[in-house]
Amino acid sequence: xxxxxxxxxxxxxxxxxxxxxxxxxxxxxxxxxxxxxxxxxxxxxxxxxxxxxxxxxxxxxxxxxxxxxxxxxxxxxxxxxxxxxxxxxxxxxxxxxxxxxxxxxxxxxxxxxxxxxxxxxxxxxxxxxxxxxxxxxxxxxxxxxxxxxxxxxxxxxxxxxxxxxxxxxxxxxxxxxxxxxxxxxxxxxxxxxxxxxxxxxxxxxxxxxxxxxxxxxxxxxxxxxxxxxxxxxxxxxxxxxxxxxxxxxxxxxxxxxxxxxxxxxxxxxxxxxxxxxxxxxxxxxxxxxxxxxxxxxxxxxxxxxxxxxxxxx
Amino acid sequence: xxxxxxxxxxxxxxxxxxxxxxxxxxxxxxxxxxxxxxxxxxxxxxxxxxxxxxxxxxxxxxxxxxxxxxxxxxxxxxxxxxxxxxxxxxxxxxxxxxxxxxxxxxxxxxxxxxxxxxxxxxxxxxxxxxxxxxxxxxxx
Numbered sequence: 001x002x003x004x005x006x007x008x009x010x011x012x013x014x015x016x017x018x019x020x021x022x023x024x025x026x027x028x029x030x031x032x033x034x035x036x037x038x039x040x041x042x043x044x045x046x047x048x049x050x051x052x053x054x055x056x057x058x059x060x061x062x063x064x065x066x067x068x069x070x071x072x073x074x075x076x077x078x079x080x081x082x083x084x085x086x087x088x089x090x091x092x093x094x095x096x097x098x099x100x101x102x103x104x105x106x107x108x109x110x111x112x113x114x115x116x117x118x119x120x121x122x123x124x125x126x127x128x129x130x131x132x133x134x135x136x137x138x139x140x141x142x143x144x145x146x147x148x149x150x151x152x153x154x155x156x157x158x159x160x161x162x163x164x165x166x167x168x169x170x171x172x173x174x175x176x177x178x179x180x181x182x183x184x185x186x187x188x189x190x191x192x193x194x195x196x197x198x199x200x201x202x203x204x205x206x207x208x209x210x211x212x213x214x215x216x217x218x219x220x221x222x223x224x225x226x227x228x229x230x231x232x233x234x235x236x237x238x239x240x241x242x243x244x245x246x247x248x249x250x251x252x253x254x255x256x257x258x259x260x261x262x263x264x265x266x267x268x269x270x271x272x273x274x275x276x277x278x279x280x281x282x283x284x285x286x287x288x289x290x291x292x293x294x295x296x297x298x299x300x301x302x303x304x305x306x307x308x309x310x311x312x313x
Numbered sequence: 314x315x316x317x318x319x320x321x322x323x324x325x326x327x328x329x330x331x332x333x334x335x336x337x338x339x340x341x342x343x344x345x346x347x348x349x350x351x352x353x354x355x356x357x358x359x360x361x362x363x364x365x366x367x368x369x370x371x372x373x374x375x376x377x378x379x380x381x382x383x384x385x386x387x388x389x390x391x392x393x394x395x396x397x398x399x400x401x402x403x404x405x406x407x408x409x410x411x412x413x414x415x416x417x418x419x420x421x422x423x424x425x426x427x428x429x430x431x432x433x434x435x436x437x438x439x440x441x442x443x444x445x446x447x448x449x450x451x452x453x
Contacts, residue, residue: 125405129437130452137407137453152404162348162397162430163410164453172404195410 043088043275052279056093071291076283078114080144081151081170082290083283086276099148100289106171108297112178117141118186118222120204121155123168124176134176137166138206142191156194158203163195181210185221187243196233197226337399339376339412341366345384348396348413349425349448357386364393364414378406378433379442384414391424392417394445396432407433407453415445423448 076083082100084091106112115121119141127135139155142165146152151170156163168175181204194202213219227246228237238248239258248254266272278286339345343366347354357364367390368383369376376382380395397413409430416424423445431451436442 127434130434135434135452159431159453160429160451162413164431165408165410166406166453167402167404167408169404174405 048088048275052282071284071287075287075291077116079287079290081147082286083147084278084286085147088275096148100286102149103171104293104297106173107294108300110175110177112170113180114219115141115144115153115178115180115183116185116219117144117189117191118184119180120182120184120208121153122177122179122181122208123155123166124179125168126174126176136206137164138181138204138208139164139166140191140194140202140204142194156191156202158199159206161199163199163202179210181208183211183213183219185219187221187223191244192235193226193228193237193242193245196228196235196237198229201226337401337412339366339369339380339382339395339398339400340374341368343376343412345382345393345395345414346411347386347393347416348428348430349415349423350427350429351416351425353386353389353391353424354416360387362387364391364416379436379439382414384416386416392419394442396428396436396445397430406435407431415448417445 072078082103084093084096120138121141122136122138124134124136126133137155137157139157142154142156144151144153146169149169149171152167153170154165154167156165158164168178170178224244225246226244228248231250236254236258237245238250238254239261277283345364345366347357347364354364364384364386366376366382367385370381370383376395376398377400378395378398382393382395384391384393393414393416395413396415397407397409397411399409399412402408413430415428418424421444426448428445428449431453432446432449434452437446437452
């Protein structure tokens, strides 16, 4: 911290005289300003450890009877929004717990199914301006993210030759139903490249019938390779390590530049990985909680169903 | 290290432009796609010079869905309503792949007789759009 304030900055815009940071603090151009600030999302390892060990991070009310063996191993991929924020400085265990409570309450009312990026989904939203007071949209999930109550997913479809994307918040109370028409994964985490692909790759009929997945089977991975349109593109796809895209057929200079700006060392950065992820104990305790609450809501739902059936008789 | 890099780029003057992605804002001189079936819109599309915004009738001068714009199209000045934008939208609002407009005459009646692409459902809350929405075939 102390070192950055002693750095010497040249004052380009008036004179060639060298100024210290204190002298020119108010006149630093934007591009240096970012570098002079202490890096965001940086915490001392001691602070991190202290937070991990604090009483606030524990869940005393939860009975410790359920062991992690009961929780399915893929639970954290099915319910990723229950895990803490990947950005460490945005985490707050109390807020996260309160948000999780609200999420369970919402899940008791609406069925939010298991889905992944690449699944084809149908969402019905209440819409006060539509004649039947609801609006249905079908599309492929091109991105999924956010944590807690702010978890979202983006659906993309081509309707009448017009590409349309709609972002939905999973716990938005105006959502009436979420349905997975085809449960599937793709080889990439985000499918934004479909925007630069021919329209047939993101065209799905609205009257599509749901394709059931046999119980107990693993989620199929669609290894389809998409042939992108020629440049210009919305993003530099050659710089993103995309697996689901055919050879881009660019000039060599594009690949050279991509190799130059690539950060291959990031996957070996253990501290970065540590900050963005939760430790196993914390993760398992959250997943145990999710598992337990899910069982309770399932029991309640089945009770409600039998009651309704009895009333109908 | 970065500091040294900054100094070196200043000395050599190599990097002098921003590489931020664009915001897709509809301001003056933005090109728009006419989505009604009017002959004027079709002619503009075929000529390779789509309609160009020359004024946005709101306070911010950045157009969004439902705003009125003045466009230059085939050497004429025409008023139009924005019925779909590329910009990132709030939850439950559709984001389109193109910036869409529907041309209107000076008296407020639409030039075309049909809108060929879906229209955001949220446009229905504004009363002034009834003439345009009656042309729409589909809402999202």
